[in-house]
Amino acid sequence: MPHDHDDMFEADNATRPGRGPVDHPTMLSSCARAATAEEARFRVPYPNSLSRTSRIFALDQSAAEAMYAVTEDPWDNAHFLTVFANSHVTPDTASGDIPISHPNGAAASLDVELTGADIVVLLATDGSSEAAAEVIARECFKRKITCAGIALKRGPPSDKMEKVVNSMRKFTRVLVVAQDDDYIPAMLTALRA
Amino acid sequence: MLRKEINELLTETDAGKPMGDMFRQYWIPALLASELPEDDCPPTRVKLLGERLIAFRDSKGRYGLMDEFCAHRGVSLWFGRNEEEGLRCPYHGWKYDYTGQCIEVPSEPEESGFCEKIKLKGYPLIKVGDILWTHMGDKENRPPEPIWEFATVPAEQTYSSKRWQECNWLQAMEGGIDSSHVSFLHSGGLKTDPLFRGAKGNKYNENDKKPVFEVVESDGGLHIGARRNAEDGHYYWRVTPWIMPSFTMVPPRGDHPMHGHFWIPIDDHNCWAWSFDYHPTRALSPEERKAMQDGYGVHNQYEAPGSFRPRQNKDNDYLMDREAQKRGDSYSGIWGIAMQDASLQESMGPIVDRTKENLVSTDNGIIMARHRLRKAVVALRDKGVQPPGRTPEHQLVRSAARVLPPEQPFGDVMKEDLTAHPGVKQTSV
Numbered sequence: 001m002p003h004d005h006d007d008m009f010e011a012d013n014a015t016r017p018g019r020g021p022v023d024h025p026t027m028l029s030s031c032a033r034a035a036t037a038e039e040a041r042f043r044v045p046y047p048n049s050l051s052r053t054s055r056i057f058a059l060d061q062s063a064a065e066a067m068y069a070v071t072e073d074p075w076d077n078a079h080f081l082t083v084f085a086n087s088h089v090t091p092d093t094a095s096g097d098i099p100i101s102h103p104n105g106a107a108a109s110l111d112v113e114l115t116g117a118d119i120v121v122l123l124a125t126d127g128s129s130e131a132a133a134e135v136i137a138r139e140c141f142k143r144k145i146t147c148a149g150i151a152l153k154r155g156p157p158s159d160k161m162e163k164v165v166n167s168m169r170k171f172t173r174v175l176v177v178a179q180d181d182d183y184i185p186a187m188l189t190a191l192r193a
Numbered sequence: 194m195l196r197k198e199i200n201e202l203l204t205e206t207d208a209g210k211p212m213g214d215m216f217r218q219y220w221i222p223a224l225l226a227s228e229l230p231e232d233d234c235p236p237t238r239v240k241l242l243g244e245r246l247i248a249f250r251d252s253k254g255r256y257g258l259m260d261e262f263c264a265h266r267g268v269s270l271w272f273g274r275n276e277e278e279g280l281r282c283p284y285h286g287w288k289y290d291y292t293g294q295c296i297e298v299p300s301e302p303e304e305s306g307f308c309e310k311i312k313l314k315g316y317p318l319i320k321v322g323d324i325l326w327t328h329m330g331d332k333e334n335r336p337p338e339p340i341w342e343f344a345t346v347p348a349e350q351t352y353s354s355k356r357w358q359e360c361n362w363l364q365a366m367e368g369g370i371d372s373s374h375v376s377f378l379h380s381g382g383l384k385t386d387p388l389f390r391g392a393k394g395n396k397y398n399e400n401d402k403k404p405v406f407e408v409v410e411s412d413g414g415l416h417i418g419a420r421r422n423a424e425d426g427h428y429y430w431r432v433t434p435w436i437m438p439s440f441t442m443v444p445p446r447g448d449h450p451m452h453g454h455f456w457i458p459i460d461d462h463n464c465w466a467w468s469f470d471y472h473p474t475r476a477l478s479p480e481e482r483k484a485m486q487d488g489y490g491v492h493n494q495y496e497a498p499g500s501f502r503p504r505q506n507k508d509n510d511y512l513m514d515r516e517a518q519k520r521g522d523s524y525s526g527i528w529g530i531a532m533q534d535a536s537l538q539e540s541m542g543p544i545v546d547r548t549k550e551n552l553v554s555t556d557n558g559i560i561m562a563r564h565r566l567r568k569a570v571v572a573l574r575d576k577g578v579q580p581p582g583r584t585p586e587h588q589l590v591r592s593a594a595r596v597l598p599p600e601q602p603f604g605d606v607m608k609e610d611l612t613a614h615p616g617v618k619q620t621s622v
Contacts, residue, residue, distance in 0.1 A: 032506075033507050035359070036543065037542065048549060177407070179410045183564055
């Protein structure tokens, strides 16, 4: 394809001492000058990523309520799961024994849910499910799945929040302390859940 | 990923645009005070938030910032005569005071009062530190004057610079809260830059290239903590404050001066990257000040004296040095921390298409910042709620670095470290 002469410029050799002088005309799209709105239209239009598989676990009742508010949104390949309240999970609980369910109440299997998962997000408000967080995170670590935590604030700073943050810190690659539940869909959208 | 309409909401800052209205709720840096060095000095053009303005300092030392163009025939007042308490258009002699009020129309009888009917749009321009600040919003919503620590310490303790960055403000600002790029893009600078090298904390950076992040909402914005492994199971924390809409500070290293940035829109495709260095308790040494003037640390070199365009720019491929890249002197081959950031951010295009990005969990600082900006913009637009970051209590912040036991959340333990206390040394490693 012929190049419009206007699209060419001569680099200033004087400004490139010792840096491999450019001594020939250069196309606009062959240099840093191409960072224009006009050149942006030549960017190759295609989907540059495959669908991600996300698993979101609410670790307590209040977190589950926040999560249920967004489960009906049009997510790509996200599953929303709840750890049963009062489920007596301990850090030694086997991953296959952790009691979790889908939003419709149907029981789910952690092993099945984590198979092929790209990211796991733990939601918590009170730190009561530290053991469940550990079991899920440990399984993520084993399978090399990134685990993120969102601590949802409920009211002013409290020991409760410190507990939930501490409970998730050990297990997550990134931990967010969010003041409002709106952050859940914002983050999931940003991560293409 | 960010939806197209939200990307537009956050990146468009002309008057009447929601994000533009939000920026107009703050005092923002407009010029270096050194750009108007004396009374009746030449005026200077400045474009902010999509508005072409002229700044001048009148015979009594009052600063004016107003519409660049004469109300008569549209001549640029940059050609004007700055004399006798006003800026006079050289075409037909119309004269304006520092508020933009026309005070003389030579062709009209003085008694007619005609000039009183002519007023250029004007904004307040005040000097705090070595920066001139403006508030481009409604007078009734004017916030208290800015009290950022870097601007209020004695002059010998602080240094500011600005550079023209050829991209939208948001992608530049997002670089300031994206702590995970430091271990890669800036890795060479930690060893060689005179304003960074030698700190004990640098070792932790070098030894642990996979930091773990904690993002905590604060009243004024965010605290973004990056955690790396230290000795005896302890953690080395580097905490970056972000105050809305576009103030960030880099966590300190040793006793080096602390530094940070403002990103202020020029228009939707350009922004001012303001960079500052200061030490809370001592004067900058001559060597430190010279290093800043020479473009080290967060500062840069310029294309020409009086120009705020960096010497390394898109017209010369940022003086990319592939040999230095190969040797490992510079991870990207670009010299200097500031231009390492700017070159990559400008390469994204004037406004990056965020519908195509693939963020990962360690990008949560960016995700949360966008979330908070969006909420604040919508609250201002729909309910008139003033955004965070305008008040002194939100501005009295610092970055900090510290080694902590594993069970201690930085948000609690480092609360005082992250607050600016005049005369108190920074918390640093």
